[in-house]
Amino acid sequence: MNLISIEHIAKIYDVGSEEVHALRDVSLTIEKNEYVAIMGPSGSGKSTLMNILGCLDTPSKGSYIFNGISVGDMDDNDLAKIRNKEIGFVFQTFNLLPRSDALHNVELPLIYAGMNSYERKERAREALAKVGLSDRVTHKPNELSGGQRQRVAIARALVTSPSIILADEPTGNLDTKTGEDIMALFSELHSTGNTIILVTHEEYIAEHAARIIRIRDGMIERDEYVEKRIIPSSNNHSLQ
Amino acid sequence: MGNFLFELKEGLLISLRAIRANKIRSILTTLGIVIGIAAVVLMSTAVTGIDQSFQKGVSSLGSDNLYIDKWAWFNNDIPWWQMRNRRNLNMEEYERFKDLVKLPVAVAPSIWTNQTIKKGETSIEFMMVTGTTNEYLRTTNLNFNQGRFFNEIESKGARSVVVLGSEINKQLFPFGSAVGEEIELKGNKFKVVGVLEEQGSFVMGSFNPDNQVFVPIDAVFKFFQNESFRSITINVRAPNSQLVEDVKQEAIGAMRQVRGLKYYEADDFSINQQEGLLSEINKTIGVIQIAGFVITGLSLFVGAIGIMNIMFVSVKERTKEIGIRKAIGAKRRTILSQFLAESAIICLIGGVMGFFVAFLGTRIIEQYDFPVSLQYDAVVLAFVVSLLTGLISGFAPAYSAAKMDPVEALRYE
Numbered sequence: 083m084n085l086i087s088i089e090h091i092a093k094i095y096d097v098g099s100e101e102v103h104a105l106r107d108v109s110l111t112i113e114k115n116e117y118v119a120i121m122g123p124s125g126s127g128k129s130t131l132m133n134i135l136g137c138l139d140t141p142s143k144g145s146y147i148f149n150g151i152s153v154g155d156m157d158d159n160d161l162a163k164i165r166n167k168e169i170g171f172v173f174q175t176f177n178l179l180p181r182s183d184a185l186h187n188v189e190l191p192l193i194y195a196g197m198n199s200y201e202r203k204e205r206a207r208e209a210l211a212k213v214g215l216s217d218r219v220t221h222k223p224n225e226l227s228g229g230q231r232q233r234v235a236i237a238r239a240l241v242t243s244p245s246i247i248l249a250d251e252p253t254g255n256l257d258t259k260t261g262e263d264i265m266a267l268f269s270e271l272h273s274t275g276n277t278i279i280l281v282t283h284e285e286y287i288a289e290h291a292a293r294i295i296r297i298r299d300g301m302i303e304r305d306e307y308v309e310k311r312i313i314p315s316s317n318n319h320s321l322q
Numbered sequence: 323m324g325n326f327l328f329e330l331k332e333g334l335l336i337s338l339r340a341i342r343a344n345k346i347r348s349i350l351t352t353l354g355i356v357i358g359i360a361a362v363v364l365m366s367t368a369v370t371g372i373d374q375s376f377q378k379g380v381s382s383l384g385s386d387n388l389y390i391d392k393w394a395w396f397n398n399d400i401p402w403w404q405m406r407n408r409r410n411l412n413m414e415e416y417e418r419f420k421d422l423v424k425l426p427v428a429v430a431p432s433i434w435t436n437q438t439i440k441k442g443e444t445s446i447e448f449m450m451v452t453g454t455t456n457e458y459l460r461t462t463n464l465n466f467n468q469g470r471f472f473n474e475i476e477s478k479g480a481r482s483v484v485v486l487g488s489e490i491n492k493q494l495f496p497f498g499s500a501v502g503e504e505i506e507l508k509g510n511k512f513k514v515v516g517v518l519e520e521q522g523s524f525v526m527g528s529f530n531p532d533n534q535v536f537v538p539i540d541a542v543f544k545f546f547q548n549e550s551f552r553s554i555t556i557n558v559r560a561p562n563s564q565l566v567e568d569v570k571q572e573a574i575g576a577m578r579q580v581r582g583l584k585y586y587e588a589d590d591f592s593i594n595q596q597e598g599l600l601s602e603i604n605k606t607i608g609v610i611q612i613a614g615f616v617i618t619g620l621s622l623f624v625g626a627i628g629i630m631n632i633m634f635v636s637v638k639e640r641t642k643e644i645g646i647r648k649a650i651g652a653k654r655r656t657i658l659s660q661f662l663a664e665s666a667i668i669c670l671i672g673g674v675m676g677f678f679v680a681f682l683g684t685r686i687i688e689q690y691d692f693p694v695s696l697q698y699d700a701v702v703l704a705f706v707v708s709l710l711t712g713l714i715s716g717f718a719p720a721y722s723a724a725k726m727d728p729v730e731a732l733r734y735e
Contacts, residue, residue: 138649138728159653166651177646177732181343194651238650 083150085245085277086112086135091144091154092300093130104130105141106300112246112279117272119280119288122297129250131297132281136169136248137161149245166194170239174251176231178223178238184210185219188238195242209237213267229260236267246277253287265290266314290314337664344636351632352672358622359676359708363700364683365614371693372610376603378521380596386563387461388570389594390419390556390577396598408590410553413539415580419556422576425569427559428460431539435546439535440506441494449490450534451507453542454557461559464531467491469501469516472538476515480540484512488520489532510545512537566595622707625672626715633665633719644723645731658724665716666709673708677701 093105105127112118122128133139134146137153140161146153149168153161171177178187185206192202210219213233223231232252239247249268253261269290272278280291288294289312296303341348392408394400416431423429432454438447452458456477464471472483484505491500500514521531539554560569570593577591637644644657652660677700684694 133729136649138732159655162648162651162653165649171649173732177642177649179643179646182339186339190647191650194647194653194656242651 084111084147085114085116085149086110087147088134088141089145091134091141091146093127093134093139094142103300105134108144108297108300108302110295110302110305112277114245115272115275115277116293117268117278117280117291119282119291119294120297121282121285121288121294122303123283126297127300128281128283128297130300132248132250132279135246135279136171137164162194166191167242168245170242170244170247172232172235172239172247172249172252174254176223176228176235176255178231178234180223183220183222184215184226184234184237187223187234188241191238191242205241206237209241210234212240213237227260228256229263232256232260232264233267236264236271240271240276246279247271248279248281250281251283252280253282253284261287262314265312269314286312334663334667336660337667340636340640340664341667347632347636348668351628352668352675354625354628355622355669355672355708355711356625356676356679358618358625358711359673359704360679360683361618361621361676362615362707363677363680363696363704364687364694365618366700366703367680367684367694367696368687368692369607369611369614370697371695373607374695375693376607377600380599380603385596386560386566387596388558388560388566388573390558390573391592391594392553394592395594396602400592405592409581411556411591412554416554416556418580419573419576422579423558423569423572425560425565425572427561428457428557429559430455430457430461430557431554432458432557433539433542433552433554435542437508437546439490439494441503444494446490446493451542451546452534452536453539454536455539458536458557461557462531464521465519467517467519468499469514471536472515477538478540480538480544482510482512482541482545483515483538485516485518485536486514487518487530487532487534489530490535491517507535507537508546512541570595622711626711629665629669629712630715630719633661633716634722636664637661637719637723640723641726641731641734644726645728645734648726648728649732654724657726658720661720661723662713662716665720666712669708669712669715670705673704676708677704680704 088111089109091105091108092103095102095104108127108131120128120131130139134141137148137156138161140146140154140156144154148164151164153164156164165171179190182190185203188209189202189206192205197205207216207219210216213236215230215233215237218226218230218234221230223234226234232255236247236252239249247268252268253264256264265287268278268280278291280288282288289308289310291308292311293305293307295305389395390411392411393405413431416429420429432452435451435453436448437451438445439449439451456472456474459471467488469485471485472481475481476483484507486494486500486505494500494505495503500517503514504511505514506512518531558569558573560566573593574589578589581590583590647657680700681696684696687694
């Protein structure tokens with residue numbers, strides 16, 4: 083069964099007198115343990131697509147079946163639950179809580195999931211260990227480098243064992259070397275069974291994925307498998 | 323329910339973090355609540371204190387007492403000009419009245435006059451001098467610090483003897499014992515025979531026994547004014563409060579007989595009671611209470627607006643944080659309770675501090691002999707009021723945070 087199945091979805095924004103069609107007619111399916119990159123220039127609608135895929139937003143038209151559940155007509159609370167349990171977000175600007183340490187940032191989704199303090203601290207530590215930050219547990223974001231911050235964000239995305247990891251330009255704010263390290267981490271997460279959806283506008287980053295979906299003017303332009311995937315050399319923070 | 327408690331606990335922890343992270347702002351915001359709560363608590367202690375002081379003052383009059391007077395003290399049914407035209411009560415009528423009544427424990431005449439009292443270089447002007455007989459003591463609950471009340475011989479003989487109220491004693495004899503000393507009243511020497519124990523009732527003013535001196539009533543007529551000049555008051559003491567009504571009926575009958583009134587003639591005197599005073603006092607205290615709570619309520623209101631304002635700022639400033647929290651699964655209810663908890667905690671901290679300020683305030687005010695009474699219910703008052711303030715003023719900002727769109731919130735810089 084498909085993990086994600088969207089059919090003929092459209093997203094229309096009312097901007098004053100005009101309607102803006104961010105997405106016109108998009109259909110696609112994504113299976114478990116796929117590694118998909120969504121590409122497109124700015125204004126193409128890829129962010130809107132990502133927001134819908136991530137249950138942050140609902141489509142104006144069309145259907146979205148996530149893991150067998152219809153998401154299109156869910157209310158705010160149910161969407162929050164899906165985001166909490168099924169989706170792990172990684173953002174370009176990391177989006178960590180600046181005044182909380184790494185551990186608290188990572189355990190936050192578990193707080194919202196209603197897990198008790200002991201168990202969630204344990205799991206947050208495990209997630210931080212997975213991304214190679216066992217020794218940075220009590221550091222606050224401003225005491226960490228950009229790459230380390232993104233690792234904390236990835237640990238936060240991983241901690242609930244979500245069905246998909248949604249990464250929006252995860253290397254956009256990082257230098258090339260650090261970006262490669264992060265991409266290596268994603269490749270490793272993929273190889274251990276995670277489903278990853280990557281949104282980017284960089285060809286080179288997209289080629290880490292197994293499949294690239296190109297969006298233009300709110301429509302899918304091309305949807306193809308990558309012939310020569312970039313398999314990054316494993317870095318020193320490898321998964322245990 | 324368990325889930326709700328869990329979210330409440332986590333909400334509290336999250337908001338404590340936020341408060342700690344914005345120390346200066348939280349302190350300044352709290353200050354408004356501190357002042358508001360301190361004002362409300364101080365007001366309530368002052369009102370309680372004034373009330374207790376009034377009650378104490380009234381009970382020093384004695385709840386079993388009746389006062390036969392030309393004037394009705396609190397009754398407004400009889401026009402004042404009618405009362406003005408009544409005959410003055412005089413000593414002869416008092417003597418006849420006293421022989422007629424059987425029920426009272428004691429009956430004593432009294433008259434008041436304002437005089438200047440002098441001891442050496444110290445003098446007090448417009449001090450209340452009560453002229454009465456030795457019987458007077460038995461119509462009151464007064465106790466003695468030093469000496470005694472004047473006796474029957476001194477009373478009948480219009481001797482120049484005086485009993486001092488405690489406050490007067492303090493001023494005239496700050497260092498030594500007063501008994502046996504001489505003071506001057508309107509240029510006449512009086513010998514001090516006793517000093518009353520402090521009554522400590524703030525509100526009775528110059529009627530407070532602390533601020534009076536007592537001399538034989540005939541001495542008043544002899545030294546200060548002509549007997550026919552003013553009306554006396556007859557103090558009547560009932561054996562107990564159950565018998566007050568009987569004593570009153572007997573007194574009315576006796577007075578009508580003394581005055582020789584026909585059955586169709588109305589009473590040309592008034593019987594005054596503590597109850598009249600009490601209801602009058604309760605009315606006054608009610609007004610003080612309402613005025614006080616309106617004024618202090620306003621200061622609390624200003625504090626609450628401060629909280630609401632700062633919570634709106636805090637929500638706006640943390641838009642991105644709210645977006646992040648929502649993206650990783652915070653529900654509306656969770657965000658709502660987080661911000662509500664934050665404003666409630668700020669207000670509760672303000673409430674605790676405000677209560678402490680009020681506590682110190684009452685200690686200071688006590689030094690100036692103003693009656694205050696800090697009761698346990700003031701703790702509850704401070705707690706409940708500050709919690710409610712936090713919840714009410716925090717609701718609108720918290721609600722605006724809860725209903726934010728996560729996509730837009732995440733985009734906010």
